[in-house]
Amino acid sequence: MDREFEEVKNSWVNNHKRDSNSENEPSLPNLSYMQHSNNSEEEVPLEISDYDNSWEVKYMDDTILNCNVNITKYDSIRGFTLMALGIICATVMHVCARTAFARNPELTNFDTFSFIGYILPIFYLIAARIKGVTVNLYYFEEKIGFMILFRTLASNFMHxxxxxxxxxxxxxxxxxxxxxxxIFCIIIAFFVVSERINALSTAVIIGSLCGIYLFGLNESYSETIGLLGYLLVFVSSGIYGCILVLIRLLNIxxxxxxxxxxxxxxxxxxxTGVVTIFFPTHISMEYDSIDILYLGLYGLAAAGAQLCLNAAFQYELAITLCLCQYLERVLILLVDILLFGYAFSIIDIMGISLIILCIATLIIVKII
Structure with missing residues (x-):
């Protein structure tokens, strides 16, 4: 396998040399993470294709990882479609969690989070085996393994x-x-993966945030809002922006x-194990069969959302796809109106319209 790996690597280098003075060409993909032990047949690229501003790696199961710098409208369509499916999965998560919380007030966010831990490892281990993909960090280059671990820890602390x-x-x-x-995603992507900040992305962010603000005007609440709450949510927002860039970087x-x-x-x-042992009051762990059904569906929807999110970033820039998540707020609000009797107002309609207008403009500009 080492010899086959070296042949693939040398073939790539010999057939696709670039002018060393070119500053705008994307760097060649680092294939060292694909080097395996002699007994492994996983993740060996059978075909590597180079285009003007993109590259593809084709595997034994005909899976093609495509990370484009020059993104075509067909790539954008695939990216937007996968993001739309991910948003639908996230909305299903919202419905399952809200229904479970309404049935059992003792449930906490850590109960729903625990089912991510129960389902995702099994789901993705089976999927990886079927696709012939290894999940063992030993097979990856040290820097790649560090990025995977960093993204894992970042996601955990964000929640x-x-x-x-x-x-x-x-x-x-x-x-x-x-x-x-x-906002964090765009700034980090500019420095890490050289994605340009443009006026359209900025306008979509401002318009969508205004739409979300309009949603909040119709909500009544009386709780005390402290600086700690602002700080924690703000930090989690920054972490999530970093995660989105990491998803794109790992795909590249x-x-x-x-x-x-x-x-x-x-x-x-x-x-979940740490919380159960050291902070048992923050998790219920007492479920009836209906609770398990809803929480299990929540975990499966989370697996689907992660699948679509990670796959979408093969085809489109991080600064573009990160803006599509605003549609999730629209879909969740519509579900709350239809299923949970949320009393909407003209302000909510204005917010929905503003977000849809912003995202639709973004998609049309990218595709046409």
């Missing part, structure tokens, strides 16, 4: 900070602050989209 922060503020204010994450480096979510599930399982 913890978010759960804690929402205890100190209303859902409307917390949601508005958390949805600042595209050729890491299969099934790998990072596996470790997110493992870390969620570890966190």
């Amino acid at each position: 913890i900070f978010l759960f804690a922060g929402f205890k100190y503020m209303s859902d409307a204010k917390g949601t508005l602050i958390f949805n600042l994450n595209p 480096r050729g890491v299969h989209y099934l790998v990072p979510p596996f470790y997110i599930g493992v870390m969620a399982l570890v966190t």
Whole structure:
């Protein structure tokens, strides 16, 4: 296998040499993470294709990892479609969690989070085996393994900070602050993966945040809002912006989209164990069959959301896809109106219209 790896690597270098003085060409994909032991047949690229501003790696199961710098309209369509499916999965998570909380007031956010730990590792391990992909960090280059672990820890702490922060503020204010994450994503992506900041992205962020603010005007609340709540949610927003850039970066480096979510599930399982042992009052762990049904569906929807999110970033820039998440707020509000009797007003309609207008403009500009 070492010899086959070297042949693939040398073939790539010899056939696709670039002018060393070119500053705008993307760097060649680092294939060293694909080097395995002699007994492994996983993740060996059979075909590597180079285009003007993109590259593809094709695997034994015909999976193609495509990370484009020059993104075509067909790539954008695939990216937007996967993000839309991810948003639908996230909305299903919201419905399952809200229904479970209504049935059993003793449940906490850590109960829903625990089912991510129960389901994601099994789901992604099976999927990886079927696709012939290894999830063993031993097979990855040290730098790649560090990025996977960093993304795993970042995702874990983001959820913890978010759960804690929402205890100190209303859902409307917390949601508005958390949805600042595209600002962090755009700034980090500019420095890390050289994605350009443009006027359209800035306008979409401002318009969508205004729409989310309008949602909050119709919410009544009386809880005391402290600085700690603002700080925790703000930090979680920044972490999520960083995570989105890491997803794109890992895709650029050729890491299969099934790998990072596996470790997110493992870390969620570890966190559940820590909370259960040291902070037992923060998790219920007492479920009837209906609770297990809803929480299980929540975990499966989380697996689907992670799958779509990680796959989408193969085809489109981080600064573009991070803006699509604003549609999640629209879909969740519509579900609350239809299923949970949320009393909407003209202000909510204005907010929905503003967000849809912003995202639709973004998609049309990218595709046409």
